[in-house]
Amino acid sequence: MSNENQTIHEFDLNIIHDYFRNTERQGPGSPEITLKALSFIDGLTPKSKIADIGCGTGGQTMVLAENSASEIIGVDLSPDFLRQFNQNIQNHNLQGRVKGVIGDMKNLPFQEEELDLIWSEGAIYNIGFERGLNEWRKFLKKGGYIAVTENTWFTEERPTEIEDFWHEAYPEIDTISNKVAQMEKAGYLPIATFVVPESCWTYYYEVQHPQMQESLLEKYKGNKSAEDFIAYQRYEAELFNKYKAYYGYVFYIGKRIK
Known part of the structure; x- marks a missing residue:
């Protein structure tokens, strides 16, 4: 493959957003997951506030909204994604309790200890797992939760081709x-992990x-x-079919303790 040394971050964001804007989710997941x-999240009430960071078009956000009574703010850099996100709010009759805002996960538009739950499916890699856990913690109330999916190795050793990729x-x-261990170091009590x-x-x-x-x-x-x-x-899909026993998404759920 001619571009095997490129990463997803090196491509034109407008093209990426155009490609994914009509998909329900922009990463692996499902309503059931x-x-x-x-x-695993305790204590959510109608007064609670949830932020979905890197919400995309909001497939998972609508599931959260339909299964909780809390206020939810979806944050994403892409105006295209947020247009579809806001249309999904209308389609699900969730106006008034759910909204989408343009924002950068490296500079979130929240006050310290404003949030009860931070959610991020398939997006924290954009800032990095450790950085995201550390920088986002201040926005959570003490005892608040974070729930993210992260690409993870399932084995200690892997074939060279997939490890290099x-x-x-x-x-x-x-x-x-x-x-x-990174979650614990960042000031969270790990509550649950499970493989997507x-x-x-x-x-x-x-x-x-x-x-x-x-x-x-x-x-x-x-x-x-x-x-x-x-x-x-196409290459990424081929590699998954070949090496799916070695890696995948894992959901990590933690509770702020400091």
Whole structure:
């Protein structure tokens, strides 16, 4: 593959947002997995405030909203994603309790100890797991929760091809035990960890069907960045099918204790 040394962060964000803006989720997950993670969160009330960081078009946010009574703010950098997010709010009749705002996860628009729960599915890698846990903690009330998915190694040793790919794409990828240790060091009591099922990844790649990819290539005909991005997505899917026993998403849920 000609672009095997590139990472997702090196592609044109506008192309990435255009590609994913009509998908329900922008990463592996499902309503069932969101609900499973939510089941570990205690004490949410109508007065609680939840922030969904890197909310995308809000697939998981709508699940949170329909299964809690709390106020929810979705934060994302992409105006395209947020337009769909706000349309989803209307479609689910959640106006008044859920809203989407443009924001940078490196500079969140919240006050210290304002939030009861920080949620982030498939997005914390944009800032890095350790940095996100450390910088976001101040926005949580004491005893507040954080729930994130993170790409994680399932084994101590991996084939060179997949190890090289993910260390280039996301150098912070690590084992579950090391991620839990990072959570503890950042000031959280680990509450739960569980592996996001393989079926969520399979569905995520199935949604990126050839027609969707060809449509983007036609729209950006002659644009090398678009061509490289599609090649990258296809290569990533091939690697998952080949090496899925070695890595995947893990949900990490922690409670602020300091």
